[in-house]
Amino acid sequence: MQKKKENTVGFFENLGNHAVVLILKFFALLPLSFLYLLADFIHFLLRNVVNYRSAVIIDNLKHAFPEKSDEEILAIRNKFYRHFADLFIESMKMYGMSEKEMSRRVRFKGLDMLNNYAEKGQSIIVLAYHHHNWEWASFIQTVAKHRILMVYNKMRKNQPMDDFLLKSREKWGGLGVQMGRSAKVMFDLQKKNIPTLTWLAADQSALPDQGMWANFFNREAAFFAGPEKIARKTNQPVLIQRVHRLGRGKYEYEFTLLCEEPAKAKPYEVLLSYIQKMEEVLKEEPEYYLWSHRRWKHKRPENLPLIQ
Numbered sequence: 001m002q003k004k005k006e007n008t009v010g011f012f013e014n015l016g017n018h019a020v021v022l023i024l025k026f027f028a029l030l031p032l033s034f035l036y037l038l039a040d041f042i043h044f045l046l047r048n049v050v051n052y053r054s055a056v057i058i059d060n061l062k063h064a065f066p067e068k069s070d071e072e073i074l075a076i077r078n079k080f081y082r083h084f085a086d087l088f089i090e091s092m093k094m095y096g097m098s099e100k101e102m103s104r105r106v107r108f109k110g111l112d113m114l115n116n117y118a119e120k121g122q123s124i125i126v127l128a129y130h131h132h133n134w135e136w137a138s139f140i141q142t143v144a145k146h147r148i149l150m151v152y153n154k155m156r157k158n159q160p161m162d163d164f165l166l167k168s169r170e171k172w173g174g175l176g177v178q179m180g181r182s183a184k185v186m187f188d189l190q191k192k193n194i195p196t197l198t199w200l201a202a203d204q205s206a207l208p209d210q211g212m213w214a215n216f217f218n219r220e221a222a223f224f225a226g227p228e229k230i231a232r233k234t235n236q237p238v239l240i241q242r243v244h245r246l247g248r249g250k251y252e253y254e255f256t257l258l259c260e261e262p263a264k265a266k267p268y269e270v271l272l273s274y275i276q277k278m279e280e281v282l283k284e285e286p287e288y289y290l291w292s293h294r295r296w297k298h299k300r301p302e303n304l305p306l307i308q
Contacts, residue, residue, distance in 0.1 A: 014160070021160040028096030032249055035089045042085040047078055053292040060291045064217035064282075079287035083132075090249060091135045095168040099142065102172075106139050107246075110239075110255035114197065117237065118145035123186065123196045125231055125238045126255065129203040129278050130290035132243035137199065137253050141173040146197035147189055148174035151182045153204065174199075183230055199241075202227050202274060208298040212268065214307040216275055217282075219296045228271050231262035238262055238270055240277050245288070268307045 027035065046052045057080060061073045068076075094102075117124050124146065128134050141148040150169055155162040166176045177185050182198055189196050204224065206212075211222030231238050238259045244252040258277065259270050282289050300306065 017158050017160040021164045024092050024164060025095060028092050028094075030096075032089075032093055032097075032101075035093055036086070036248065039085040039089040042088065043082045046081040046085060052081070052084075056294055057291045060217075060295065061286070063219055063296070065286065066218065076287050077291075080289075080291055083288050084292065086248065087133055087135075090133050091165075091168070094135055094138075095164065095171075099172070102136070102139050103142075105250050106136050106253070107251075108140055108143065108253050108255070111140075111143060113257070114239075114255060115145045118195045118197075121193065121195050123190060123198070123234070123236050125227060125236050126197055126199045126241050127202040127227060127238060127258065127274050128199060128241040129201055130293070131278075131281065131285070132245055132288045133251055134201055134241075134243065135169070136251060137241065137243070138169045138174050139172050140197075140253065144197060145195070147194050149177050149182060149185060149189075149196050149198045150174050151177050151179055151198065151200035154178050179224070179226070182226065186230070186234075198230070198236075200227060203278060203295075205293075205295055205298065209301055209304070212271060212307055213300045213304055214268075214271060214275055216295075217279060220300045220306060221296055222298055222300070223271060223275075227274075228262075228268065231259070231270050232265070233263075235261055235263035238274075240274060242281055245285075272307065 027038075054077065057077050058073055061068070061076055065073070065076075114124065128137065138148070138150060152166075152169070155165070170176050175185070179200075182200070186196050186198055202224065203216075206222040206224045208222055210225070212225050212228065213220055213222055215221075216223075227238075230236070237257065239255045240258045242254045242256070244254060246252055258273055259265055262270050
């Protein structure tokens with residue numbers, strides 16, 4: 001009987017997930033100017049009614065910025081809510097965004113450097129992080145000469161939403177690759193002499209017993225080992241992505257070199273350089289980072305070292 005009940009709940013949950021995706025697809029067809037009115041309402045709800053993950057956000061901010069007063073922390077939280085509402089709307093809208101409209105809202109800095117690598121047949125790795133709108137970076141495939149591989153974590157409990165996000169990200173021609181398969185896909189394309197740009201938001205939290213542990217905003221955090229290992233094994237140049245907000249719904253994606261020859265770098269140098277650069281940016285614009293994520297919920301196992 002219990003098993004039958006679980007299957008019934010699963011059916012209705014799946015039905016609900018499909019319904020939510022249908023609603024998102026409908027709203028994605030509406031003008032962005034109208035959707036920003038919806039974002040303003042969502043912001044009001046997040047801040048004044050729901051207090052979405054307020055305790056998590058404040059705790060994360062207090063650890064990251066111990067020098068800031070309670071008033072300053074609350075101000076950052078409130079600005080984050082506005083950013084989070086816009087991010088939700090913009091991520092949804094990408095599904096229905098035309099190439100013409102996206103080209104008016106997105107530009108890239110450092111594109112010549114990327115394409116120079118591609119012209120030489122050189123594959124590269126781009127490390128991003130959850131700052132500003134990272135989703136629209138997938139538009140780079142329309143102007144890049146690399147084959148873009150976008151590494152992501154599959155939403156295993158919500159297949160309709162996972163399909164919706166994947167279709168949105170791949171609509172410009174890039175290829176979504178599940179984490180754990182990126183190296184295989186990369187090597188398969190290289191055998192065909194297709195240079196790749198492997199893009200991943202490398203600030204995601206790894207499982208405590210499988211990651212590399214380093215200090216991140218005054219606390220120990222686990223990072224995926226894959227980017228460091230792949231970079232050192234393939235000796236592909238590693239770049240870091242920074243997003244600049246030019247206005248509401250307008251962004252510049254800037255790419256700068258982090259490590260030219262990872263195989264010659266010291267162990268963990270790529271990871272530590274990435275963390276340092278990321279912290280520098282987030283200290284300048286803290287309100288645009290994903291502080292609602294429980295990034296520091298795990299504890300480092302005693303048998304794993306802290307990389308310094």
